Amino acid sequence: MSKKVKIEADGSTEEKIKTAANIVFTKKGFSGTRTRDIAEEAGINLALLNYYFRSKEKLFDIVMMENIQQFLMGIKGVLNNQELSLTEKISLVAENYINLLREQPDMPLFILSEIKANPEKLATNMNVREILLKSHFYEQLRRALNDKVNPLHFIVNIISLTVFPFVASPLLKVVGELKQEDFDKMVEERKKMIPVWIEAMLKVH
Amino acid sequence: MSKKVKIEADGSTEEKIKTAANIVFTKKGFSGTRTRDIAEEAGINLALLNYYFRSKEKLFDIVMMENIQQFLMGIKGVLNNQELSLTEKISLVAENYINLLREQPDMPLFILSEIKANPEKLATNMNVREILLKSHFYEQLRRALNDKVNPLHFIVNIISLTVFPFVASPLLKVVGELKQEDFDKMVEERKKMIPVWIEAMLKVH
DNA sequence: AAATATTTTAATCATTTGATTAAATCATAC
DNA sequence: GTATGATTTAATCAAATGATTAAAATATTT
Structure with missing residues (x-):
């Protein structure tokens, strides 16, 4: 039955x-x-x-939740791994995200747009905060910055450099006259460069 | 009559x-x-x-065009000023954009979303390409990088670090438990830091 | 195989929404 | 102040769209 x-x-x-x-x-x-x-x-x-x-909305909520989940799960494991150095973590996060976004390039703009349209729905999902700010990674970042700069700036920086090219890809393709192939090559290059760049940014503080 | x-x-x-x-x-x-x-x-x-x-669409097209125009005009003057050094230009671009976006924080996500939904409309507006890639600024960037890295990466980096916090502001506010006031303080800090960061990134190449 | 429960469909409803129309109001010219 | 053209409104239309319904098809149980 x-x-x-x-x-x-x-x-x-x-x-x-x-x-x-x-x-x-x-x-x-x-x-x-x-x-x-x-x-x-x-x-x-x-x-x-x-x-x-x-309803349409119920279906949407499910799809949205699964997207946010997927977006966080990709890094949750990395951020709290006690074995990895700060630099190693940054490398892994950049690489994981770029791999994910190459498969689902529409995801970030979708998430950001809909969170803006409906921020209260995310507020329930407060564990986002836990995952990022109470991580071993955040602590490593804080130390590397010697309390001179709010570590949140660097969380923002890492995500910006990694995610923004995908959010802006239609614009980027027009401006740079890039084919999909060229775009792929660029983001692939960024896997290696972003960690180096972040490292350099950390040092000037 | x-x-x-x-x-x-x-x-x-x-x-x-x-x-x-x-x-x-x-x-x-x-x-x-x-x-x-x-x-x-x-x-x-x-x-x-x-x-x-x-129609709704005609009105939309006008609004959209004016937004893109405003977004570009803020830097067009800076990018081709022969008097300014690369670093000075980066400072001015970051400062101008952050000032603009503090007044119109919804603008970038709006532009990016609608360009994605309708990339061909932008394609007509090819002068975006001219403004960015045929500028004195781009040439300075190319030299600073000694042809080792595609300067487009740094165009992306500057815009990412500047614009992304506004695109992600609802998320950022939840994750960082920031009030509007705290968010404003953060982006204000970034006016000074972004040029320093970019400088550091340029040096590692 | 008959009975029952589940899944799928075609048709339809009710609301929302972009757009139009015809009439009223207002300003300006004569 | 009357006539003419521009501006604004209330009422309405037509299409799009989320949702429902009743019946048909399919699978499962007995």
Whole structure:
């Protein structure tokens, strides 16, 4: 008498809808997305979407939460690893993020846009704060800066240098006349350079 | 028999609509904005909006163009000034942008989101490329880097460090538990630090 | 295989929203 | 002050869109 008996092989309908929703939402944002687009992308009928998830907003919240989760999980392990030096951590964070963003380049602009439109939804998710500011990494950063500069500046700097090129990629491609291939090459170069740059920035304080 | 006879004192209706549109569009994006919201913000009837500007999209295009224009004009003068050293230019660019963005903090996320949604509209505006890459500044950058690194990386770096905190401000405020006041203090500090940081980054190459 | 539960569909509803229209108001010219 | 053109409004239209419904199809249990 259980509600879910069928063992879904690979892509259950529910999963297909979530995947499709992720694609469309991250590309067009919440208000730019029509539920019909998601249905089409998933290859299902519109009514199914409301059958599985009660509304567009519920579906959105799920997709959004999974995105933020994914964005944080990629570094959570690194930041509290007691074995790694500050420099090693920065290298790993930059590399992990660039790898993630090359696969999901629309993710950061999507997250930032929707958090701005609805900051209170994130406020619930306060563990973001814990992960970043109560980490071993943050402590290493604080020491390296000798309490002369707010370490938050460097959290911002690392994320800026890593993430911003993806947020600004359409602009960057036009300005630099870059093809996707050239853009990929650039962000690949940045994997090595960002840690060196951050190192240099730390030293001037 | 001229079409426009009335000499508008301060805020003509047309100007009021544009100002209102800018506020609402930059806050909610194109698809998140309802023309009724703009009308209300401007304190006018909805039909007036379609009387002055033919459609939501026409109004949007104008607002968008003025934003991009404003974003570029702030630095155009600086970049080609033959008198200024590279470091001086970086200082001025950072300071000018931070001043601009403190007044219009929603501008960059708005521009980036809408360019992504509609890159071809920007493509027409190719002078962005000219302003940045054919500038005296770019040449100074190229020399400072001894052709070892693509100067575009440093264009990206300067803009990243300057603009990204505003793009990510809702996130930054939650993570750092910052009030508006604290955020303002941080970006104010960055006016001085960004040039120092960039200097340090340049030296490691 | 019959009965039951689950999944999917086509059709439709109700609301939102961009846009239009026709009439009213206001300013300016004559 | 009347006429003319510009500006503004209230009412309404038409299309888009999120959601529902009732029935059909499919799977599962007995």
